[in-house]
Amino acid sequence: MKRILGLVMLSVLLLLAACGGTDKTSTDTVKNDTTDKHEAEEPVKEITTDDMISAFKKDGLEIGDVTDLEKKEFGDTREEGKRILVPSLGEDAGGRIFRFKDKEGLAKAKEYYVTLGESGPLFYSHTYEKGLFLLQMNGDMEDAKFEQYEKVMDAIID
Known part of the structure; x- marks a missing residue:
């Protein structure tokens, strides 16, 4: 067996x-x-503030001098920050573009600009957030012009 x-x-x-x-x-x-x-x-490429600025230029939007922002503007909550001059708004006028580490940091920064704008028309600025990016532009910019910047951001960021 x-x-x-x-x-x-x-x-x-x-x-x-x-x-x-x-x-x-x-x-x-x-x-x-x-x-x-x-x-x-292909690995997913991380979008940078430089990529955004290049896209603005490519789309024919007005971009003057661009400089890095010091870390004191929203410090450790952001990855990158650039100051953008828009010559048609006047000398030394334009805005900023930030890429934040997380949504919490972005929300705080946006709230800062909204609250500042509510304190008086002199301090009003346009703000737009998409993904982890925040775009802030001088309130003297026409709404229709600012919407063009928004559309570029929408096209680039998923």
Whole structure:
């Protein structure tokens, strides 16, 4: 009885080994297909404030001198900050574009500009947020013109 059971088990093992050999090629093919797909995928590029400014320019929007903002403006809550001059608004006038680390930092910054604008018309500015970006522009800019900047941001940020 033990011999018969042993022979049956040996036969099953040989059968499994034979089946396993034919599946190996199809498994290798699947692995190669999966690897090729992952290699073909391009990494997602992180959008920067420079990318946004380039997109504004490409779309024909007015962008003068651009400078980095000191960290004191919203400090550790932001990744990047740029000051944008818009010559048609006057000397030393324009706005800012920020990329924040998280939504909380962005919300606080936007609230700062909204509250400042509510204190009087002299301090009003346009603000627009999309993703982790906040655009702030001088309130003297026409609404229709500011909407053009918004559209560019909408087109770039998912």
